[in-house]
Amino acid sequence: MQAALDTLSAVRDTAIALLDADAAQQAPQGIERVMLAAxxxxxxxxxxxxxxxxxxxxxxxxxxxxxxxxxxxxxxxxxx
Amino acid sequence: MTSTDRDNLMLPARGIGYRVFTVLVAVWMTVVVCVGILGHISNLPILEHTARNLYFHVPMWFTLMLGWFVTAYHSLRLLVTRRRIHDVRAEQAALVATVFGVLGLTTGIVWARFTWYMGTNIWWNGDPRQVMVTVQLLICGAYFVLRGALDDERQRARLAAVYALFATVTMPFLMYVLPRRMESLHPGAEGNPAFSQMDIAPEMRWVFYAAAVGFLMLFWWIYTLRVRVRAAEIRVSELADWP
Incomplete structure (x- = not known):
């Protein structure tokens, strides 16, 4: 049971990490803040x-x- | 033909046809820029509005090609007839064409930075298409280095003409053949992108053709203008030697 829960939380952590990376990509930095607008x-x-x-x-x-x-x-x- | 005839740089005065042409180019390009920026296009992911760069970036390369074909034509004519005016025409066509080529590369780098390399902060990643056209532009640039290195006018005209033919011959290979045989992020690596029926939306096709024709006409205007100025400059410098 505990092993199954650990696996689930690992999957959740990975998903969160992926979503964070996605979010980081969607918030442009530096020159891209200007160039990607509009x-x-x-x-x-x-x-x-x-x-x-x-x-x-x-x-x-x-x-x-x-x-x-x-x-x-x-x-x-x-x-x- | 006497040597005086060969050296003669007198150009006929431009008639009404040329004036009409210049006004046509001005109006044509104004319409192209307006329609290119305001016209409706589909909003595709990654490309978004940058798809409009098709109207401005791609004609630069068409102009580089046309310009160097003009240079090659006049270089060949120079070698056959030894008439000095062909040297003037070849040099000016090469200069204007190469400037357009540099613009094509620069606009391409900016376009790629915010599409292919979005979010990576990469401006240059050795894409085969970009590397090959850079090599081609260096070959074009060497034409002017060669001209600058030679003092004798007749010798310069002859050697530059031979080199110009070489530079024009490498162009189709470095710009079309080789990049299409390598893996590139640049679109149109398969077949003939400019005239493909699938790669371009119908509403963009006619603006693109108009832009290409417009830039080619603009090239012609700038090129003929520079030939006239250069010919006049040489003639005046030879007048000034007189007492």
Missing amino acids: DKLPVVLVVVLIIWFGLLFLLFRTDRRINRIEKELNESAFGA
């Missing part, structure tokens, strides 16, 4: 922002190149 919509925002920053990078580089052209033109016989 059905993970922030992940989409970050992805779109990364692409936007990439396009900005190209824009800045092209801008610098035009600057250089303007400078060369200003300094050449064609400027002033």
Whole structure:
């Protein structure tokens, strides 16, 4: 009888431990608290922002190149 | 063809067609971003709203491929005709395409972190798909290292063109063949995911196609813009040498 009870309580302890682990997984920590909110919509925002920053990078580089052209033109016989 | 003809970087002025195209790209991409974020999709476990990243992450890779095919085309043309404009076109297509590739990898890492690796705090776990595209991006990056290492313009154009052909040839293997032969968490390891009838919900399919076309058009705009600026820069620098 005692053995059976011990087995039962062991099963119960395991179940509680598993549920606790489950609960721990469902309470996101750190950065996941932000990113997993609102059905993970922030992940989409970050992805779109990364692409936007990439396009900005190209824009800045092209801008610098035009600057250089303007400078060369200003300094050449064609400027002033 | 004389050598002056070969060196000529004069580009025709852009007509009304190009202006219409640029406005079309602007409107098209605005609609894609709005529909991509607001449109209705099914809420699947693990994926949830991140399924929308399909519209933004996957077209990055299509753009990398298209861009490097453009580079390969102009590299081949350069080797055949020795016309300098092909070198300018090849370099600019490679640069814009590689930036899109880096965006594809970065967006993929973020997407994977909050789906595959949710609750584990893992950003990078050596997934074959990610490793292979990283190798591919390094191969692409070496193109610019090679260009930077060569001072003679004609020699640089020739060697870079040969290397660009090699970099383009490795692309289908590292991005499609090898990852599909290994165990990966990345979806679509079986068959042809982009055009599969089963892997994508009908309401997402057309947004995805529109996004892919939109990003390819956006690539084309940025690429042609950079070619014009680069050609003008070279021409001006040669004007400035004159007394």
